[in-house]
Amino acid sequence: xxxxxxxxxxxxxxxxxxxxxxxxxxxxxxxxxxxxxxxxxxxxxxxxxxxxxxxxxxxxxxxxxxxxxxxxxxxxxxxxxxxxxxxxxxxxxxxxxxxxxxxxxxxxxxxxxxxxxxxxxxxxxxxxxxxxxxxxxxxxxxxxxxxxxxxxxxxxxxxxxxxxxxxxxxxxxxxxxxxxxxxxxxxxxxxxxxxxxxxxxxxxxxxxxxxxxxxxxxxxxxxxxxxxxxxxxxxxxxxxxxxxxxxxxxxxxxxxxxxxxxxxxxxxxxxxxxxxxxxxxxxxxxxxxxxxxxxxxxxxxxxxxxxxxxxxxxxxxxxxxxxxxxxxxxxxxxxxxxxxxxxxxxxxxxxxxxxxxxxxxxxxxxxxxxxxxxxxxxxxxxxxxxxxxxxxxxxxxxxxxxxxxxxxx
Amino acid sequence: xxxxxxxxxxxxxxxxxxxxxxxxxxxxxxxxxxxxxxxxxxxxxxxxxxxxxxxxxxxxxxxxxxxxxxxxxxxxxxxxxxxxxxxxxxxxxxxxxxxxxxxxxxxxxxxxxxxxxxxxxxxxxxxxxxxxxxxxxxxxxxxxxxxxxxxxxxxxxxxxxxxxxxxxxxxxxxxxxxxxxxxxxxxxxxxxxxxxxxxxxxxxxxxxxxxxxxxxxxxxxxxxxxxxxxxxxxxxxxxxxxxxxxxxxxxxxxx
Numbered sequence: 001x002x003x004x005x006x007x008x009x010x011x012x013x014x015x016x017x018x019x020x021x022x023x024x025x026x027x028x029x030x031x032x033x034x035x036x037x038x039x040x041x042x043x044x045x046x047x048x049x050x051x052x053x054x055x056x057x058x059x060x061x062x063x064x065x066x067x068x069x070x071x072x073x074x075x076x077x078x079x080x081x082x083x084x085x086x087x088x089x090x091x092x093x094x095x096x097x098x099x100x101x102x103x104x105x106x107x108x109x110x111x112x113x114x115x116x117x118x119x120x121x122x123x124x125x126x127x128x129x130x131x132x133x134x135x136x137x138x139x140x141x142x143x144x145x146x147x148x149x150x151x152x153x154x155x156x157x158x159x160x161x162x163x164x165x166x167x168x169x170x171x172x173x174x175x176x177x178x179x180x181x182x183x184x185x186x187x188x189x190x191x192x193x194x195x196x197x198x199x200x201x202x203x204x205x206x207x208x209x210x211x212x213x214x215x216x217x218x219x220x221x222x223x224x225x226x227x228x229x230x231x232x233x234x235x236x237x238x239x240x241x242x243x244x245x246x247x248x249x250x251x252x253x254x255x256x257x258x259x260x261x262x263x264x265x266x267x268x269x270x271x272x273x274x275x276x277x278x279x280x281x282x283x284x285x286x287x288x289x290x291x292x293x294x295x296x297x298x299x300x301x302x303x304x305x306x307x308x309x310x311x312x313x314x315x316x317x318x319x320x321x322x323x324x325x326x327x328x329x330x331x332x333x334x335x336x337x338x339x340x341x342x343x344x345x346x347x348x349x350x351x352x353x354x355x356x357x358x359x360x361x362x363x364x365x366x367x368x369x370x371x372x373x374x375x376x377x378x379x380x381x382x383x384x385x386x387x388x389x390x391x392x393x394x395x396x397x398x399x400x401x402x403x404x405x406x407x408x409x
Numbered sequence: 410x411x412x413x414x415x416x417x418x419x420x421x422x423x424x425x426x427x428x429x430x431x432x433x434x435x436x437x438x439x440x441x442x443x444x445x446x447x448x449x450x451x452x453x454x455x456x457x458x459x460x461x462x463x464x465x466x467x468x469x470x471x472x473x474x475x476x477x478x479x480x481x482x483x484x485x486x487x488x489x490x491x492x493x494x495x496x497x498x499x500x501x502x503x504x505x506x507x508x509x510x511x512x513x514x515x516x517x518x519x520x521x522x523x524x525x526x527x528x529x530x531x532x533x534x535x536x537x538x539x540x541x542x543x544x545x546x547x548x549x550x551x552x553x554x555x556x557x558x559x560x561x562x563x564x565x566x567x568x569x570x571x572x573x574x575x576x577x578x579x580x581x582x583x584x585x586x587x588x589x590x591x592x593x594x595x596x597x598x599x600x601x602x603x604x605x606x607x608x609x610x611x612x613x614x615x616x617x618x619x620x621x622x623x624x625x626x627x628x629x630x631x632x633x634x635x636x637x638x639x640x641x642x643x644x645x646x647x648x649x650x651x652x653x654x655x656x657x658x659x660x661x662x663x664x
């Protein structure tokens with residue numbers, strides 16, 4: 001389909017008119033690149049459904065709750081994105097997050113020999129996650145053991161460590177304010193506004209920088225209106241979130257943590273050589289290797305990211321309850337995190353997807369969990385719904401992939 | 410035969426390479442001169458692919474020497490080969506389907522600032538320029554994923570990638586194998602253009618018609634050895650076929 005018009009080389013595709021851009025997007029859609037469309041439709045549908053079912057769902061108080069509920073899984077899902085991008089899987093993130101929860105609790109434990117300040121405990125827990133990720137990644141990269149098995153073993157080992165550490169007391173209370181603030185601190189209303197302003201300004205600056213850079217280089221700049229609409233949309237979204245939160249208590253700090261993680265890793269994946277190489281390894285590890293990319297190092301670093309984010313997620317969970325016990329790391333954390341990434345459009349086959357998908361996927365999973373609780377549905381409804389959405393997301397991914405291949409030749 | 414006086418760019422002397430008990434290369438000699446199109450032919454298993462991968466740094470050689478511009482060099486990996494200016498376009502093209510044309514052209518050698526932020530604009534600019542200089546006009550947008558390109562377009566991207574880096578020696582592994590008539594024509598023209606620009610081109614092909622059209626000289630490999638180097642103008646397809654299938658005494662073939 002693309003070879004039909006050899007004469008109109010560069011000009012046609014880069015036509016700056018709105019119609020041309022929309023047409024190109026439509027072509028991509030038909031070619032299997034559905035982008036974030038299903039996610040947006042999903043979020044709107046779920047919101048509409050629960051708003052209809054429960055008077056409490058669409059309230060500012062519940063929205064602030066939702067941010068706290070989805071934060072841990074979303075952060076872990078960001079790490080999962082990198083592992084999925086290189087075509088691997090990390091099953092250890094659930095119990096690794098639990099181990100990080102226990103670690104952060106242990107290192108702030110008053111009256112023990114390792115009674116460190118909260119921030120030091122937090123740093124140690126993230127470092128532990130990174131270290132476990134590095135070990136798992138090294139085994140996978142150097143020895144070629146399938147990541148499924150290595151991280152399954154990691155899952156069991158982490159679970160065992162949690163039982164061993166908590167064995168005698170069964171529960172550790174968290175008294176450090178710094179640790180508890182991660183999930184419970186609420187930003188002042190003015191700080192919330194400042195965050196929205198800074199976020200929107202950075203977004204606008206980045207878009208402007210790209211536009212000016214391309215213009216100076218004499219390259220097609222794309223449609224200016226679409227760029228402006230995009231900045232206004234995401235900026236407006238940021239202001240809307242702050243406005244809703246400020247209507248009640250304010251923006252929770254953990255929301256800022258999630259935003260920071262998503263923006264940082266989106267930048268890493270989209271704008272740096274490291275990110276480019278991650279996508280290359282996921283697309284074709286052999287092509288990447290022949291191009292001189294250190295494929296082993298990329299693999300290890302992806303597992304380090306996944307481990308670190310599991311660590312941060314664990315800190316968020318521990319902070320939320322102000323204590324840790326034997327249930328930490330279990331339950332649906334692992335599957336929710338992987339589901340969040342996949343629902344967010346990250347391919348299980350590697351090489352396709354965005355970090356921001358983790359945020360949207362995390363939001364969908366968080367909304368279902370939050371909504372079913374509000375409606376008072378039985379637990380099975382929550383599981384069946386999440387499962388059905390995950391299945392739909394994976395099916396969509398598989399079909400999209402097939403269509404993309406079919407459109408290729 | 411202006412190439413006869415040109416200096417040798419890349420030379421292999423007595424190169425050995427084996428995989429376990431299988432000896433793929435048994436003391437191969439090979440050379441290519443500046444601005445020359447050298448064909449590398451041989452039956453399946455003659456060692457053509459192994460030779461390419463040794464020069465590209467994919468395999469390390471077990472014995473023998475490699476000389477570049479007359480200096481002895483050791484190629485430890487793809488980066489060393491790239492540094493010398495040796496580029497290989499593989500039969501499977503080694504493209505990442507999920508990345509776009511620009512991203513593939515600069516794969517592993519991205520233009521970035523000191524803190525590893527990508528500089529997209531200059532990369533896109535040079536990609537467009539290079540494709541234009543090679544008269545590759547069928548690719549609509551350099552920002553479309555390689556997965557959406559046709560076989561000929563993918564080949565063009567792979568060859569353009571080799572040219573982009575001002576390389577000294579370009580290996581083309583079966584560049585016309587999967588192409589139709591018109592696209593084969595384009596690629597052969599491209600190969601000639603590379604030679605005229607002063608690059609050393611090594612083209613591996615089973616298609617002797619293609620070989621005789623573009624090559625200045627022809628090296629025949631058989632069972633991991635060099636059985637002869639022939640001037641295109643002083644040999645025939647029959648002679649090459651005989652060398653490929655039954656081999657010839659090395660002293661008789663030396664030209």
